[in-house]
Amino acid sequence: MNFNPKHILGIQELSAEELTFILDTAESFKEINTRKIKKVPTLRGKTIVNLFFEASTRTRTSFEVAGKRLSADTINISASSSSVVKGETLQDTAQNIEAMHPDIIVVRHGASGACHYLAERLNCSVINAGDGTHEHPSQALLDALTIRQHKGQIAGLTVAIVGDITHSRVVRSNIYCLSKLGAKVRIAGPGTMLPPGLDRLGCEVYRNIEDAIRDADCVMMLRIQRERQGASLIPSVREYARYFGLNEKKLTLAKKDAIVMHPGPINRGVELASSVADGPQNVILDQVENGVAVRMALLYLVAGGEKLQQD
Amino acid sequence: MAAEKIEILDCEGIDRALTRIAHEILEKNKGVENLALIGIRTGGDYLASQLQQKISEIEGLVVPLGLIDVTMYRDDFGSRNDLSVGQTDIRFPLSDRRVVLIDDVLFTGRTIRAAMDALIDLGRPQNIQLAILIDRGHRELPIRPDYIGRNLPTARNEQIEVEFDAQHTAQAVYLIRS
16 A cells, blocks of 8 residues: 655544554664664654754653664754744744754644644644653554564554543554454543543543453553653552552453553553563553554654645 | 557566576576575465476576565555555575566665565575566666566556466466556
8 A cells, every 4th residue: 555644743633554564664664663673764864853842751762762863863852952942832843843954753742732823833744752641652652563573463452541531642642553354442540640542542431440340452551741840640559459450360351362552651550550560461661662663653654654734 | 649558578488487497597506505596475485386396497406496475564554545464484594595586577776675684684595595476677676687578668657467376377468558
């Protein structure tokens, strides 16, 4: 198939066929990360700016490594050390960066829709590295790649996602991605963290973790965002850990060969007991490893081919 | 005007050409020591496994076989619409190997240039040789094959098609004039 998107803004806009194509492309890039010389010349001469308005280690490093392994020049800008602290608007910051002619801008921003906003106003490609509570497409793709790696395929699987659903962009992208690829998605969390209307996205909603993970092929635990809204929505972290945290005992409800995933960073002892986080069923580091391959695929697809003129 | 399709080689013809190439590879390399075959996806990989089979029939030894995808090394990345990338699968070290690179059709030489760059990123072979089923001319780079199935002078607008069956055995070579 011919798929060479100008931007990657969300999973919602992509078809099952396009998602599979991205995963297949990522699969081919995985091999490069195991070589002695981990570099191919594909994006030589391209400039990638990682524009991060929120703290990030994994995603930013992953995009940076991905760009470098494809021989692009990558530049990181984080809000705390940029002119944003001097009061510059998002549009002005982005336009100033664009005047330096980068080919791709990878954006993380606290406001939902920030990446769409920039994609409409800039000539270069925009990749969404997480916008507000909207989408985090590269995370959903690396999750899908990890599930496919361990389970062979995604269609027909049952995936349980547990945590703060309302404020999670990871969940939204994952629901779109997994449903499109044919998996059944179950959602669970405390009532204060479950937004209304989830069933309209095609997932089953549970009020307790036990029912959600029973016979699941894959359990995805979300981080309680203690630095954000998370803390005020639950009585206490200890209570959350007791009712919605995953420990070895609860995990026995899932299928024997179920895999445990987490987008990181983990709050040990809160959403994941250490025995599970380090247990044989966890695939958390595979997720990180696959993240580089998925981001290489996204950079490659966005940079390659002749782009159709978009109005 | 309908496209004209002329058969250049049939299944037996391809088989004879591959048998001769297998003998030539063994003659030039004085056996199979340090030898490795690398097929270029897609087409060259199928021919490479046919050659591996031929060599094992002659020498009784199985030569290591690898597959390479050169998409990431192409020089026309910005103008291609099909961006699919295949997997490179080489499970042996290339250092000090005599590598025979195999492709179905040699045309401008740009694919071979990309393949050589890809190989050298993976290790330092003792040498790289080139085996080709059809050499159709029109080189744009200084590249010359060591083993040739058939020399076939063509016009630039003509096409060469190598047909494989479901078992990936080459069945026929066609020249297509439109």
